[in-house]
Amino acid sequence: MAKGALRQLLPSRSGKLTTGLVIVIGITLFAIIAPFFTQNPRSSQNPAMLPPGADHLLGTTSLGYDVFAQLAEGARSSLLVGVTAGAIAIVLSIIFGIVAGYVGGWTDAGLRLVTNIMLVIPAIPLQIVVASYLQKRSLVLVAVILGVLGWAGGAVVLRSMALSLRTRDYVSAAKVAGEKTWRIILVEIMPNLLPLLAAQFLFAVILAILNEAGLSYLGLGPNNSITWGTILNDAQGGSALTRGAWWWFVPPGVLIALFGCGMSLINFAIDEIINPKLRSAPQAAKRVRKAGGDVVVNAEQEPEKVNA
Amino acid sequence: MTFFLRRIAFYAVTLWAAVSLNFLIPRLLPGDPVSIMLARLQRNGTISPAMERSVRVLLGSSGDTSMFQDYLDYWGRLFRGDLGVSVTRFPTPVADLIGGALPWTVGLIGVSTVIAFVIGIGLGAWAGWKRGTWVDAIIPSTTLLQSLPYFWLALLFVFLFAVSWGIFPIIGGYDVFNFNGPELSWAFVGSVIRHATLPGLTIVVSSVGGWLLGMRNMMVATLSEDYVTTAEAKGLRPRRVFMTYATRNAVIPSLTGFGVSLGFVVSGSLIMERVFSYPGLGKLMIDAVGNNDYSLMQGTFLIITLAVLAALFIMDLVQGLIDPRTRHHG
Amino acid sequence: MTSEAVLTARNVSITYEVNPPVHAVKDVSLTLYRGEILGLAGESGCGKTTLAYGLNRLLKPPAVLRSGEVTFHDESGTDIDVVALSKEALRTFRWDKVSMVFQGAMNSLNPVISIRSQLHDVLITHRPQMRAQERDERAAELLTLVGVDPARLDSFAHELSGGMRQRVMIAMALALHPQVMIMDEPTTALDVVVQRGILREIMRLREQLGFAVIFITHDLPLLLEISDRIAVMLQGEIVELDEAKNIYERPQHPYTQKLLGSFPSLLGERGDFIRTGATS
Amino acid sequence: MSASQVPVGGTGVLEVKNLVKDFTVRSGWKRSKLRAVNEVSFTLEPGKTIALVGESGSGKSTVARMIAQLETPTTGEIHLDGRAIARHGDALARYRHAVQMVFQDPFASLNPYHTVGHHLERPLKIHGVAKGDDLEPAVHALLERVNLTPGEVFAAKRPHEMSGGQRQRVAIARALAPGARFLVADEPVSMLDVSIRLGVLNLLARLQREENLGVLYITHDLATARHFSDEILVMYRGNVVERGPSDEVILNPQHDYTKTLLAAAPEPSRHGKLRDEVRAELAGNA
Amino acid sequence: GGGDEPSDNNTADAGNTAAAGGATDRELVIWAGSQTPIAPNFNPYSPSVLHLANGGIYETLFAYNKLKDVPPTPMLATDFTWNDDGTELDVTIRDGVKWNDGEDFTADDVVYSFTNDTAKPDFLKDATADGNTVKFAFNEAAFANEFQVLGSTYIVPEHVFSKQGDLTKWANDTDPVGTGPYLLATASDAAYTATANPDYWGGEPKVEKLRYLGIDANQSAEDLLRSGQIDWTTMFVPEPDALVDGSGGAIGYLNTPIDPTVLYTCANADLGCTGSQTDVAVRQALSAAIGRGELNEKAWVGLAKEISPTFALLGRDDKWIADGMPKAIDQEADAAKAGEILEAAGYTKGADGFYAKDGKPVTLTLTSVDGWTDYNNAAKLIEEQAKAAGINLSASTVSWNEFSDARQSGNFELIMGGVVGTSIADPFQIYHDWFGGESTQPVGTQLESGEWNFSRYSNADVDAAILAAAATNDEDAKKAAYATIQENIVRDLPYIPLVVNATQTFFNTKDYTGWPTEDDMFMFPPSWQGPSSGVILSKLAGK
Ligand SMILES: Nc1ncnc2c1ncn2[C@@H]1O[C@H](COP(=O)(O)OP(=O)(O)OP(=O)(O)O)[C@@H](O)[C@H]1O
Ligand SMILES: Nc1ncnc2c1ncn2[C@@H]1O[C@H](COP(=O)(O)OP(=O)(O)OP(=O)(O)O)[C@@H](O)[C@H]1O
Numbered sequence A: 001m002a003k004g005a006l007r008q009l010l011p012s013r014s015g016k017l018t019t020g021l022v023i024v025i026g027i028t029l030f031a032i033i034a035p036f037f038t039q040n041p042r043s044s045q046n047p048a049m050l051p052p053g054a055d056h057l058l059g060t061t062s063l064g065y066d067v068f069a070q071l072a073e074g075a076r077s078s079l080l081v082g083v084t085a086g087a088i089a090i091v092l093s094i095i096f097g098i099v100a101g102y103v104g105g106w107t108d109a110g111l112r113l114v115t116n117i118m119l120v121i122p123a124i125p126l127q128i129v130v131a132s133y134l135q136k137r138s139l140v141l142v143a144v145i146l147g148v149l150g151w152a153g154g155a156v157v158l159r160s161m162a163l164s165l166r167t168r169d170y171v172s173a174a175k176v177a178g179e180k181t182w183r184i185i186l187v188e189i190m191p192n193l194l195p196l197l198a199a200q201f202l203f204a205v206i207l208a209i210l211n212e213a214g215l216s217y218l219g220l221g222p223n224n225s226i227t228w229g230t231i232l233n234d235a236q237g238g239s240a241l242t243r244g245a246w247w248w249f250v251p252p253g254v255l256i257a258l259f260g261c262g263m264s265l266i267n268f269a270i271d272e273i274i275n276p277k278l279r280s281a282p283q284a285a286k287r288v289r290k291a292g293g294d295v296v297v298n299a300e301q302e303p304e305k306v307n308a
Numbered sequence B: 001m002t003f004f005l006r007r008i009a010f011y012a013v014t015l016w017a018a019v020s021l022n023f024l025i026p027r028l029l030p031g032d033p034v035s036i037m038l039a040r041l042q043r044n045g046t047i048s049p050a051m052e053r054s055v056r057v058l059l060g061s062s063g064d065t066s067m068f069q070d071y072l073d074y075w076g077r078l079f080r081g082d083l084g085v086s087v088t089r090f091p092t093p094v095a096d097l098i099g100g101a102l103p104w105t106v107g108l109i110g111v112s113t114v115i116a117f118v119i120g121i122g123l124g125a126w127a128g129w130k131r132g133t134w135v136d137a138i139i140p141s142t143t144l145l146q147s148l149p150y151f152w153l154a155l156l157f158v159f160l161f162a163v164s165w166g167i168f169p170i171i172g173g174y175d176v177f178n179f180n181g182p183e184l185s186w187a188f189v190g191s192v193i194r195h196a197t198l199p200g201l202t203i204v205v206s207s208v209g210g211w212l213l214g215m216r217n218m219m220v221a222t223l224s225e226d227y228v229t230t231a232e233a234k235g236l237r238p239r240r241v242f243m244t245y246a247t248r249n250a251v252i253p254s255l256t257g258f259g260v261s262l263g264f265v266v267s268g269s270l271i272m273e274r275v276f277s278y279p280g281l282g283k284l285m286i287d288a289v290g291n292n293d294y295s296l297m298q299g300t301f302l303i304i305t306l307a308v309l310a311a312l313f314i315m316d317l318v319q320g321l322i323d324p325r326t327r328h329h330g
Numbered sequence C: 001m002t003s004e005a006v007l008t009a010r011n012v013s014i015t016y017e018v019n020p021p022v023h024a025v026k027d028v029s030l031t032l033y034r035g036e037i038l039g040l041a042g043e044s045g046c047g048k049t050t051l052a053y054g055l056n057r058l059l060k061p062p063a064v065l066r067s068g069e070v071t072f073h074d075e076s077g078t079d080i081d082v083v084a085l086s087k088e089a090l091r092t093f094r095w096d097k098v099s100m101v102f103q104g105a106m107n108s109l110n111p112v113i114s115i116r117s118q119l120h121d122v123l124i125t126h127r128p129q130m131r132a133q134e135r136d137e138r139a140a141e142l143l144t145l146v147g148v149d150p151a152r153l154d155s156f157a158h159e160l161s162g163g164m165r166q167r168v169m170i171a172m173a174l175a176l177h178p179q180v181m182i183m184d185e186p187t188t189a190l191d192v193v194v195q196r197g198i199l200r201e202i203m204r205l206r207e208q209l210g211f212a213v214i215f216i217t218h219d220l221p222l223l224l225e226i227s228d229r230i231a232v233m234l235q236g237e238i239v240e241l242d243e244a245k246n247i248y249e250r251p252q253h254p255y256t257q258k259l260l261g262s263f264p265s266l267l268g269e270r271g272d273f274i275r276t277g278a279t280s
Numbered sequence D: 001m002s003a004s005q006v007p008v009g010g011t012g013v014l015e016v017k018n019l020v021k022d023f024t025v026r027s028g029w030k031r032s033k034l035r036a037v038n039e040v041s042f043t044l045e046p047g048k049t050i051a052l053v054g055e056s057g058s059g060k061s062t063v064a065r066m067i068a069q070l071e072t073p074t075t076g077e078i079h080l081d082g083r084a085i086a087r088h089g090d091a092l093a094r095y096r097h098a099v100q101m102v103f104q105d106p107f108a109s110l111n112p113y114h115t116v117g118h119h120l121e122r123p124l125k126i127h128g129v130a131k132g133d134d135l136e137p138a139v140h141a142l143l144e145r146v147n148l149t150p151g152e153v154f155a156a157k158r159p160h161e162m163s164g165g166q167r168q169r170v171a172i173a174r175a176l177a178p179g180a181r182f183l184v185a186d187e188p189v190s191m192l193d194v195s196i197r198l199g200v201l202n203l204l205a206r207l208q209r210e211e212n213l214g215v216l217y218i219t220h221d222l223a224t225a226r227h228f229s230d231e232i233l234v235m236y237r238g239n240v241v242e243r244g245p246s247d248e249v250i251l252n253p254q255h256d257y258t259k260t261l262l263a264a265a266p267e268p269s270r271h272g273k274l275r276d277e278v279r280a281e282l283a284g285n286a
Numbered sequence E: 001g002g003g004d005e006p007s008d009n010n011t012a013d014a015g016n017t018a019a020a021g022g023a024t025d026r027e028l029v030i031w032a033g034s035q036t037p038i039a040p041n042f043n044p045y046s047p048s049v050l051h052l053a054n055g056g057i058y059e060t061l062f063a064y065n066k067l068k069d070v071p072p073t074p075m076l077a078t079d080f081t082w083n084d085d086g087t088e089l090d091v092t093i094r095d096g097v098k099w100n101d102g103e104d105f106t107a108d109d110v111v112y113s114f115t116n117d118t119a120k121p122d123f124l125k126d127a128t129a130d131g132n133t134v135k136f137a138f139n140e141a142a143f144a145n146e147f148q149v150l151g152s153t154y155i156v157p158e159h160v161f162s163k164q165g166d167l168t169k170w171a172n173d174t175d176p177v178g179t180g181p182y183l184l185a186t187a188s189d190a191a192y193t194a195t196a197n198p199d200y201w202g203g204e205p206k207v208e209k210l211r212y213l214g215i216d217a218n219q220s221a222e223d224l225l226r227s228g229q230i231d232w233t234t235m236f237v238p239e240p241d242a243l244v245d246g247s248g249g250a251i252g253y254l255n256t257p258i259d260p261t262v263l264y265t266c267a268n269a270d271l272g273c274t275g276s277q278t279d280v281a282v283r284q285a286l287s288a289a290i291g292r293g294e295l296n297e298k299a300w301v302g303l304a305k306e307i308s309p310t311f312a313l314l315g316r317d318d319k320w321i322a323d324g325m326p327k328a329i330d331q332e333a334d335a336a337k338a339g340e341i342l343e344a345a346g347y348t349k350g351a352d353g354f355y356a357k358d359g360k361p362v363t364l365t366l367t368s369v370d371g372w373t374d375y376n377n378a379a380k381l382i383e384e385q386a387k388a389a390g391i392n393l394s395a396s397t398v399s400w401n402e403f404s405d406a407r408q409s410g411n412f413e414l415i416m417g418g419v420v421g422t423s424i425a426d427p428f429q430i431y432h433d434w435f436g437g438e439s440t441q442p443v444g445t446q447l448e449s450g451e452w453n454f455s456r457y458s459n460a461d462v463d464a465a466i467l468a469a470a471a472t473n474d475e476d477a478k479k480a481a482y483a484t485i486q487e488n489i490v491r492d493l494p495y496i497p498l499v500v501n502a503t504q505t506f507f508n509t510k511d512y513t514g515w516p517t518e519d520d521m522f523m524f525p526p527s528w529q530g531p532s533s534g535v536i537l538s539k540l541a542g543k
């Protein structure tokens, strides 16, 4: 993809995008770098239940684990779960959505049936059942479960997009030029769905991280790993709140929320790419106000006139 | 195949597949349910062979019938409306357990979902209407709410509102200390509302952001539609433009999502119900899964599936009401 | 046709405050006479729609009316300074004095409420004293006027053909007996036969009701056929404004000349079209 | 693919025989059949242009799409060089080699994600016209053929960086790339600005002459149809209601519908007439 | 919570301290572990019977005190005598007891309670009524079954129960007829209530009303306790002192450690066990590597008690510990000793710091039931300690189902679990049920009911000693047999002892008196334990 197209697609300096990127990149860096500098998150050699202090930035747990170190390790695992699950979900929704939409006919009918069933069968109980079915749940396995059970919504959207794209002239033109079907899907259709796919991916990542936390709360999270979810589960099991150990209970939740928030903000910016109407209006209103036009942006139009 | 038949076929096939999956899933769970049940019983001392036999009978898998035969029996019983008897809550029939839990779930989660939807749509419409003003500045913060793990929020709320400040009760769907079960009185209704406040608040807080954002974006997009400009050019009052021209059109895409989320009301709340010991269906389901209670599991799954399908169906209809374009085409 | 002005715009400049700013309308002055059809021609993006919006103060951000005056000369003799109108006054002014048929007229109807309610909306807002029955009668009358069966009042937009939607929009624009009607490419999306029907309708109504029309299109042959005067716009400026006949016969500006040459005549010459390979 | 398989500059014709296309349309719970094209036949010869005119929805595009094999005819046949056309495999590729299409909307028919170069390379590659190192010069040559000079500059551009006219030129170049002998042009200029329409049409005319192309020119603009084509077919509700040499059809229309169409077409020389007609009508009524 | 199966097997206590307080109509709110929705079921034969039934409505012949070496408290019976070879037992039943429907309680009811199809134990040959005496006849010496007969079989009314078809399918949820101190009042999904039985043979209880709640999360229960809304509950609370102090004396607290917490090891390769733990040296090394003091301090917040490797409950069963046997097991981790044991057995430490033998590394997987926080935490600490000693052990959590399935079938390496402590002051039951070769099955075969030997341990000497102990009521003969058992199990470590787990009971001392105290532990205090909870209820009074 050449720069021109990208630049055209990126909304000009958006506060939301910047904030979102800062949060997400920040947390990602934290996940990548921090574990090298923190102490072993599984070392119980510290005093238990220490409040935050110089030695332990975010205090310690009831077993003497360093909360900060756990958060860093948890960030790694949670992001891994999120990204893996998101990737799986997106690939599946591409297969079930785009292929169904583009190929049509019986392929479509079959793929759609599967999609509908996945939609109707609630994901959470199914996750619980599958999670309790699999006795040794590694991090990756949990991610796979979340991914495999979380693609249906995206597939529906992608299918309708593909349905409309397949009638686009440039797809017809590619057909007339003699392109093969798979190439049309991959080269002609997919790139145009990139912003949408990106948005769906981000959404799937957040969802997977939240769901992992939920599963962990129910004791169905990954067996042998530290994730934000398992930290929360431990904190809950250790009555962190009633014992006043907010430093144990609050940060994982806040991190999840922050990360989700960052992703949503980026998603927001992508939305504005997909839908130019979103891009122009609000920013335009701000710009006009800056330019000195006293415009109130709603149906009650203020005089647009500016001192000549 | 006409469109009508196709729709029916969609519901029928989906239902069939979902119900069959419901049959299959519990059977895939690890562990022999009889021995697990017996292990639980042994906690209370030794058990007689007669008791062991009766557990086997109760759990339905005498071991000699084929899976396919079980499957046929399962459908047979479903058609007779027989969902079986729960083992963990023996001897309560599954239908009774579900019947007892459903009103609470629908009442709390359903109402909260509706409230969240209405608030989200309302605020979203307003934010879209006032796009580009200070209102837009608060939009990003709602994404934070949206991403909160909701059990975390629930625990925090309980800690603050119930335990620390004692404003709201800690457990139950009603005052379990003063009422011996549901009754028809104002006091009881008041108690129900008081007990629903905190869980309801959790749901509303953590889900309102999603609706708000979606609606706000749709609103912004709709406001640049020609018919809205036309409405303004027609000199209509802003209220009218806002309601009938902008909001009504912008809300349509959210409706399908709302339908689906209404369908998931039944299952979406399991964690919440556990935190608040709320007498709902979601918790029943987790318990069933945790205890290999086949009948209860199948029963709750069935209800959830039916609820989702019903919600989709109703939304098909509602959409027809709100959006005349779909009246003929579904 | 009188030479009494109904709308005057002086030195109107409109800018889109984007990066970099787009000066869509540059210092345009224009007078619309009572009862005339003024054609506004020019290629895509030259600022026609922007100007039309500016005249009715419908500009939305990022568009800003940088300077200029728009004055409406009411039948009653009072002049209305459109730019200075307060919010509420502007609202009552709109549609009552100046109505519009939009470029995307196909999409100008609200898809979720019936034609009847959309017509009623106008009447309820601007003629609050009207009784329900009167409104119904008026709505039916309007549809009849534009050649649509009043039975269609309870239809929804999607149930009407493109031509019918366009007619309904015209009916709506006529609802309050406006003195000026701005029509922004009202027939572009329609096929020629339907287009012809609608144009005929507009001409007839103009004759009957005497409103002035600003007719915007890039279809110069069409304008030449129907307008009294034509303004040719190029990059935000009006480069030529004259009687239709003069424009056709003696175009002054090179751009106008080029535009005219772009249309091979149906019955006559090829214009600038070269088909040396023709073998017929 | 070797040149021997491809009768470049072949002399065969593209023959359309009794094409019929039915669509099933849904309204409410009911489904009905809509005959979009009914028994349309014509023969496209190299070097000749046939114009297909008619109001919106008369089935013009459907005919074009059937010829481009984007739609399968319900009944009827299409013959190339005397043989029924193939729908699969190599034979289809050979057909595509000979018959290409230019779409109405130049923005929609070019993928916003790909450069102009990409759009032209692909058909060259697929049809074995050029390979490897030859590709780039071939692309540039094509661009220059359609007056997009210098070729290097335009090859690097993306659709949105060009004007409508330029985009449509790219679309034409793409259609020419495989070495097509027949071109189906579905309203190739109706989405373009008035001032540039003529340029594109002139280009098409020039190429047609140079390459001895057979062109099916679809339009609702009777004026250009007349001046651009040798023969005009007037379509009305799926049927060809009138056909003949272009001047004949325009200047001496026989069928009522052709007359209506002609009367509806804007004609600057008739200015003021409509007003007068209306006035007369009103006066007559009064 | 983490305490595994609480059990019944009891001895008792003559302490008959009458409560000092008076009657109260303040409702006593109890959480005994029920979760919502509560399905009303007061049939003591049903798998899902509710707590009130056991002790509150139905009573046993005697009540044994788990915590002390004392004779059992007479309940529906007043006296019992064994014949010398332990094949016959005569029980004298209490006079003047009435069922709460007004019928007289008779010896026939007792006979029915032991001989109906649902309840009849295998070892019982016959039971007959003779006036106010019931004569039990057994197939063989049944000294070891004394507790089951006298202390854990609930006596039900023949005139009601015999009319039911299948006793296991009956909910008995309307006006259950029993002899106990309370009558069922109401029952709903969320709670059930009881009122004092005015005609109770021990005198009308002074607490008029009870309410048993259903609560789904421990956290909620703790919150309710803290805010004074629950009056009696037994649950794990990490900082009990803070809670008690914080209540300003309103909440009383007892910790009664009784159930051993151990690592089950699938120890017996002959029966199909696989993994490094089948080597006794590995088990010994692991045991040495574990720092029990630290486990108790961190995972059990200092609430658990030291365990004897002989599985005799320290304090209560001291007399049964053979000479030369250690009393408490080592509390400190001894990595050096672990290393020595392994090296003596031919293991060598690899470059990765872990031991291996013949190229096969020592790797162990330790599972615990998810949500049993104390176990999960202890497992994590053991992982750390084992690694420090060169044993590559990894801890993970599983659901209760998986845990149950694994130990029933023997498909595991190490599981952290509980050993059901005995209800009488004698470790015999543990030896028989948990270490006996009779009480196990090969790996892959589910254990049968009554078989608790999850580690698949099988040792001919131990089995012989168990048989010998069962056949005698003579203390010295028993001690001799126990010495053999203890010597073997302390060496072989089929279960690696960790601690005796805490059992924390909290109760309202502001409004009620009569609770067991440190000084007068007249009954085992947990709210979920029958029949002792019935005894406690009958003794409570308002303040
Ligand atoms: N929202 C906007 N932001 C920035 N520039 C705009 C915006 N809307 C229009 N413009 C620019 O303003 C100029 C005039 O646009 P306008 O819509 O008035 O043209 P027009 O003459 O009506 O064209 P058309 O014939 O295509 O309708 C164009 O160059 C256009 O790109
Ligand atoms: N895929 C389709 N399904 C159903 N009906 C179709 C389909 N494609 C075209 N039609 C119908 O077939 C008829 C002919 O359409 P076609 O596009 O060929 O007309 P056209 O002459 O090209 O019109 P225009 O000038 O508007 O492009 C129309 O009534 C159209 O609605």
Ligand SMILES: [Mg+2]
Pocket: C048, C049, C050, C103, C184
């Ligand atoms: Mg315009």
Ligand SMILES: [Mg+2]
Pocket: D060, D061, D062, D186
């Ligand atoms: Mg067409």
